[in-house]
Amino acid sequence: MSDSKVYPVSEELAASAHINNEKYLAMYEQSINDPDTFWGEEGKRLDWFKPYTKVKNTTFDPHNVDIRWFEDGTLNASYNCLDRHLETRGDQVAIIWEGDDPSDSENITYRDLHERVCKFSNALKARGVEKGDVVTLYMPMIPEAAVAMLACTRIGAVHSIVFGGFSPEALAARIEGAKSKVVVTSNYSLRAGKSVPLKLNVDKALEHDAAKALVESVIVVKRVEQDVAWNDVDVWYEDLVADASADCPAEEMEAEAPMFILYTSGSTGAPKGLKHTTGGYMVYAAMTHEYAFDYKDGDIYWCTADVGWVTGHSYIVYGPLANGGTSLMFEGVPSYPDNSRFGRVIEKHKVNQFYTAPTAIRALMQQGEDVLGDSDLSSLRILGSVGEPINPEAWDWYYRIIGQNRCPIVDTWWQTETGGMMIMPLPGATAAKPGAASRPFFGVQPALLDADGKELEGATDGNLVIKDSWPGQSRSIWGDHERFIQTYFTTYKGVYTTGDGARRDEDDYYWITGRVDDVINVSGHRMGTAEVESALVAHPAVAEAAVVGYPHEVKGQGIYVYVTLQSGFEQSDELLKELRMHVRSEIGPIASPDLIQFSPGMPKTRSGKIMRRILRKIAENDFDALGDTSTLADPSVVDDLIEHRMNRK
Ligand code: PRX
Numbered sequence: 001m002s003d004s005k006v007y008p009v010s011e012e013l014a015a016s017a018h019i020n021n022e023k024y025l026a027m028y029e030q031s032i033n034d035p036d037t038f039w040g041e042e043g044k045r046l047d048w049f050k051p052y053t054k055v056k057n058t059t060f061d062p063h064n065v066d067i068r069w070f071e072d073g074t075l076n077a078s079y080n081c082l083d084r085h086l087e088t089r090g091d092q093v094a095i096i097w098e099g100d101d102p103s104d105s106e107n108i109t110y111r112d113l114h115e116r117v118c119k120f121s122n123a124l125k126a127r128g129v130e131k132g133d134v135v136t137l138y139m140p141m142i143p144e145a146a147v148a149m150l151a152c153t154r155i156g157a158v159h160s161i162v163f164g165g166f167s168p169e170a171l172a173a174r175i176e177g178a179k180s181k182v183v184v185t186s187n188y189s190l191r192a193g194k195s196v197p198l199k200l201n202v203d204k205a206l207e208h209d210a211a212k213a214l215v216e217s218v219i220v221v222k223r224v225e226q227d228v229a230w231n232d233v234d235v236w237y238e239d240l241v242a243d244a245s246a247d248c249p250a251e252e253m254e255a256e257a258p259m260f261i262l263y264t265s266g267s268t269g270a271p272k273g274l275k276h277t278t279g280g281y282m283v284y285a286a287m288t289h290e291y292a293f294d295y296k297d298g299d300i301y302w303c304t305a306d307v308g309w310v311t312g313h314s315y316i317v318y319g320p321l322a323n324g325g326t327s328l329m330f331e332g333v334p335s336y337p338d339n340s341r342f343g344r345v346i347e348k349h350k351v352n353q354f355y356t357a358p359t360a361i362r363a364l365m366q367q368g369e370d371v372l373g374d375s376d377l378s379s380l381r382i383l384g385s386v387g388e389p390i391n392p393e394a395w396d397w398y399y400r401i402i403g404q405n406r407c408p409i410v411d412t413w414w415q416t417e418t419g420g421m422m423i424m425p426l427p428g429a430t431a432a433k434p435g436a437a438s439r440p441f442f443g444v445q446p447a448l449l450d451a452d453g454k455e456l457e458g459a460t461d462g463n464l465v466i467k468d469s470w471p472g473q474s475r476s477i478w479g480d481h482e483r484f485i486q487t488y489f490t491t492y493k494g495v496y497t498t499g500d501g502a503r504r505d506e507d508d509y510y511w512i513t514g515r516v517d518d519v520i521n522v523s524g525h526r527m528g529t530a531e532v533e534s535a536l537v538a539h540p541a542v543a544e545a546a547v548v549g550y551p552h553e554v555k556g557q558g559i560y561v562y563v564t565l566q567s568g569f570e571q572s573d574e575l576l577k578e579l580r581m582h583v584r585s586e587i588g589p590i591a592s593p594d595l596i597q598f599s600p601g602m603p604k605t606r607s608g609k610i611m612r613r614i615l616r617k618i619a620e621n622d623f624d625a626l627g628d629t630s631t632l633a634d635p636s637v638v639d640d641l642i643e644h645r646m647n648r649k
Helices: 011-016 021-033 035-045 077-081 083-089 110-126 143-155 168-178 198-205 209-214 237-242 278-292 310-322 341-349 358-365 392-402 481-489 529-537 573-586 612-619 636-643
Strands: 056-059 066-069 093-098 105-109 134-137 158-161 182-186 189-191 194-196 217-221 234-236 258-264 272-277 300-303 326-330 353-356 382-386 409-412 446-449 460-466 496-504 510-515 519-522 525-528 542-552 556-565 595-598
Touching: 021 035, 035 056, 035 278, 066 278, 077 083, 077 143, 077 278, 077 310, 083 110, 093 110, 093 143, 093 341, 105 110, 110 143, 110 237, 134 143, 134 168, 143 158, 143 182, 143 258, 143 310, 143 326, 158 168, 168 198, 168 209, 168 258, 168 272, 168 573, 182 198, 198 217, 217 237, 234 237, 258 278, 258 310, 272 278, 272 481, 278 310, 300 310, 300 341, 310 326, 326 341, 341 353, 358 392, 358 556, 382 392, 392 409, 446 496, 460 510, 481 496, 510 519, 519 542, 519 556, 525 529, 529 542, 529 556, 529 573, 542 612, 556 573, 556 612, 573 595, 612 636
Parallel strands: 093 326, 134 158, 134 182, 158 258, 182 217, 217 234, 300 326, 300 353, 353 382, 382 409, 556 595
Antiparallel strands: 056 066, 093 105, 189 194, 258 272, 446 460, 460 496, 496 510, 519 525, 542 556
């Protein structure tokens, strides 16, 4: 990785941006040395029903991890995103919705959105949803997804969004984990002109007894005029809101009241539901959105994420709307009707800030430099990247082709757990280096530790940890605080362990090098290798499975699977297909293996532990450097694996 090229901040931006370098340094110092004063001021960017008098009350002590921000204040997230803007910007567009079909778009003003949210809030109440209840959203990228989120937070219900690409099995597990009585979905979703039977997945999820016993209502948005199977628990969204009152005052919530749960993958066990709470999360989402994108009144901002991921929560809905911004929500895909779609949407809506993932950039890059056709991109000011490391080639392409050599790129490193961005350049303050997430945001204290937990100084590589709390941080794992502590606060004591490795250079810039645990990142989707393995071994033909990541040109990482078959099963193309389908149906299409190698044996130590290091190397096609294999029970297994390896690039 080269860090020789530096893109300085333009004088114009340094002069006009919210934050220039001087300001960054001064604010950063205060945020670390006097967090109470710093965040006490920043908290005022929200409207509080009852102002807080306490600001930070947090400990990472592994015996008692306890994180509270603004704890004696009360507020409502939906109120902060809607009501407080009505007087000054009721007629301003809050959400520009761009449908899958380019002729399908809609401008929703703050007044419209407020009314829709109030009606749906009352509809939820009418279905028995009360403060503290969990509502599961399994929805496409349609305005009703944002409406449902804001309706939940308005009445103090906790939303748990399950990405629409997850399978019925995955959905059932999340409904059960969150003990959710209500599911909101749509009859179909639209993707590249085809309708996808989304509700059918809910029906299948509810074939699981535990999920079925819980769910009392499935609220169905009619996205497509097409028939759908109907059950006793089903009710049309449109019928519910038709008669609902548009008057629904926002509930007064404590700052630490749960706001949403979001499931994410770890290196072990089932996906965990991270709990985010109201006050700190909202302050952090709003502030990072404003500063990272240098967001100003009247800007049109577009984040291409899905609301099923944390990026969609913080940077399509809550951050932009808390700031009274205009947020573009895109239902479609970058390749439909053709590969110029991103450019067309930027031109059509005159987008000023554009936030996407490296995998999307790499996919476009493969189509050539004229992929966006003659789209007018002159409205763009700032570009963002999120979800995985951006390789310098993709960074350069993004800068030249989309940014036309003039828009700064903010490469934002963060996680579902962190609630908002943690390490990123600020466009008016930080000179960019392609591939570097660069400098910490206010209040964020990164450190690099060696394997023994010793803090490393200067330019070096290490395990990335965060030394103290910041307001957007997840407070717990839903229903399992002990697991939260075990996962994030015990490997190294007294700090939050990110699971990522990083390098710090001579300028104190951080370069994220990727996960140091058994988590892989496929097209920006985070996945535990253990999850894919357990899906595979559930198939009758599979005796043993090991899953590793390998470098993939477009996806960043691809999924490489080693499978040992049960005796009596033969390897065949049929079986390959079946195993792929099996993983898709257990987890979802995003977990579909890219390469499957039938392996009569696995490289194991004498105590029976699979040596993943070796499997990773072979998957990377880098088997000259396998390291010491002498501790293997049967070293000859390795030769066979190399001979039959699937990645020969
Ligand atoms: O490995 C890091 C990678 O994505 C992980 C977090 O994934 P998730 O919780 O799904 O959240 C994604 C959206 C914030 C991190 O542990 N990651 C995320 N952003 C970057 C990144 N790696 C390098 N550079 C980034 N900008």
